[in-house]
Amino acid sequence: MSRWNNLNTNEEIQRLKREAVLREAGQAFxxxxxxxxxxxxxARALGISKGTLYNYVRDKQEILFAFHQLAYDLSDRAFAFGRAQGGTGAEVLRAILAHYIELLTGELGACGALMEVDALRPEDRAEAARRRNAFEAAFVAIIEDGIADGSIRPVDPKLAVFTFMGAINWLPRWYVPGGRLTGNEVAEQMTDLLMSGLTVAAARAGKAARLPGSSARAPAA
Structure with a gap:
């Protein structure tokens, strides 16, 4: 249970208590x-009345929209992180994907409410779509950079984005915080799997393995 009554009574009380509502709602969802x-x-999980809860959120749809906004805020942070690392298009893309998955599994717990796009109010759904489109366009641009610098093999950039975002968007269906794999382990392994279909080196390795007489094992010393 969130420590509702233990929050400091200062100028940030409204923000802190609203965040407590969102965290508890995410866990309940x-x-x-x-x-x-x-x-x-x-309200029951927080140990407060429903009337008190209305001081911080007006309904479930407001909470749902807040989760979507937070998810896109995390994507902005992931892009800033990846671009700060620099490198080839593939290296930047790998850094963004890994960091984004880490943030989703850590700060949001891969909240299942993110799958509920149709439950948003029409105006909120339109805003979520606007941010999603900007998110996808930024990914497309990075893949195009990687194709141009030779670190990503020639693929349809938009199809690639739809493919790996489909995998990431499915996280809320199966990821369990505190489960068999940590969020960081999920991020590392998922990123390896996603990047293996995009990078030039992986494509060359796969082609070599399919050549007659080739072997995936290293030659004997």
Whole structure:
């Protein structure tokens, strides 16, 4: 249970308590699903009345939109991180993907509510679509940079983005915080799998393995 009554009573009280609501709601959505979770459930978990909860959120749809906004804020942070690392297009893309997955599994717990796009209000859904389109366009541009510098093999950039974002967007369906794999382990292994289909080196290795008489094993010393 979130420590609602232990928060400091200072000028940041409204923000802190709203964040507590969002965290508890995210955990509840993960346990029971968005449509099966009520604001009564969230209030009960926080140990407050539903009336008090309305001081911080007006309804479930506001919470849902806040999660979507936060997810895109995390994507902005991941892009800033990847670009700061520099390197080839493939290196920048790898850094972005790994960091984004780490942030999703860490700060959002890969919240299942992110799958509930259709439950958003029309105006909120339009804003989420605008940010999603900008997110996808930024990924396309990085893949195009990688193709141009030779670190990413020639692929349809938009199809590549749809492919790996489909895998990442499915995270909320199976990732369990505190489960068999940590968020960092999931990020590392997923990124390796996703990048193996895009990088030139991996493509060459795969082609060599398919050549007659070739072997995937290293030659004997």
């Amino acid at each position: 993960g346990r029971k699903g968005y449509h099966n979770t009520s604001l009564d459930d969230v």
